[in-house]
Amino acid sequence: MTTVRIPAGWPATEEEARAVQDELRARVVLDEPGPAPGSGHVTGVDVAYDDEHDVVAAAAVVLDAATLDVVAEATAVGRISFPYVPGLLAFREIPTVLAALDALPCPxxxxxxxxxxxxxxRRFGLASHLGVLTDLPTIGVAKNPFTFTYDAPATPRGSWTPLLAADEELGRAxxxxxxxxxxFVSVGHRVTLENACAHTLALTPEYRLPExxxxADSLCREALKEAAL
DNA sequence: GCGACAG
DNA sequence: ATCTTGTCGC
Structure with missing residues (x-):
């Protein structure tokens, strides 16, 4: 488990954070299909918090995309780098997530x-932000619709409907x-929405959320318990 | 102006 | 996110 510091120059205000998003947004790549679902490595990242002690723990877990077996894992702990503000989640999670990814022994x-x-x-959520900083293909799979609207998909697994902001399709339910x-699936960086959904289905043979x-969720919770920062 | 709002 | 046991249902 590695330890992280909040990067120098990290945004201190919401205004600064929004400016960073507006600045980095242009670097998102949307015209690459991304890795083929079901082959290579797929890595989950997640973060757990102890606001009481100002501690954050992140985990990165690498799976074999074909078998969903765990290939490698890493964790990192640090100080909470930003308050939770809807739309600025990335500033709360990214420093620790980057450290966990860096600690992995494999791509x-x-x-x-x-x-x-x-x-x-601003079309630049956590998955896009992490993608631009690492240049890795990334997708976002959320549990809640945030500010978006959608119609209920048909009953069977694999059904989907567009996730909408006004009339713009930004992802899929x-x-x-x-x-x-x-x-709720959306593209992060260097992956197509079609492929992002295929990956999500490949990662959910049994449960609602991707393996x-x-x-990553259970690992970062363990890391948080053992963190005595 | 008020309410809603990823994790 | 987090506080938290048992419990209804497939």
């Missing part, structure tokens, strides 16, 4: 984030289990 392949990518007030609430985020 992450596609990175699956807990949250949004292009589906974001994708059903990963029959009759269960859908997840990547399930594994």
């Amino acid at each position: 992450p392949g596609l990175v699956v984030c807990d949250g949004y990518g292009r589906a974001h007030p 994708l059903r990963t289990r029959d009759k269960v609430k859908p997840v 990547t985020t399930r594994r």
Whole structure:
């Protein structure tokens, strides 16, 4: 488990953070298909907090995309770098997530984030931000619709409907289990929406949430417990 | 002006 | 995100 410091020059105000998003947004790549679903590595990242002690723990778990077996994992802990503000989640998670990714012994392949990518007030959510900083292919799989609207997808797993902001399609509400609430998929960086959904389905043979985020979620919680920063 | 709002 | 046991249902 590695330890991280908040980077020098990290945004201190919401205004600064929004300016960073507006600045980096131009670097997002949307015209690459991304890795083929079901092959190579797929890495889940997630973060857990202890606001009481100002501690944050992140985990990165690499899976074999074909078997979903764990190939490698890493964790990092640090100080909370930003308050939770809807639309600015990335500033709270990214320093620790980057440290966890850096600590991996192998290439992450596609990175699956807990949250949004292009589906974001300024089209630059966590998954896009992480993608631009690492240049890795990234997608976002969120548990809630945030500010977006959608119609319920049909009952069977694999059904989907567009995720909309006004009339703009920014992602998909994708059903990963029959009759269960859908997840909300959006593109991060260097992956197509079509492929992002295919990856999400490949990662959900049994549960609503991708194996990547399930594994990363439990690992970062463990790391948080053992953190005595 | 008020309410809603990824994690 | 986090506080938290048992419990209804497939």
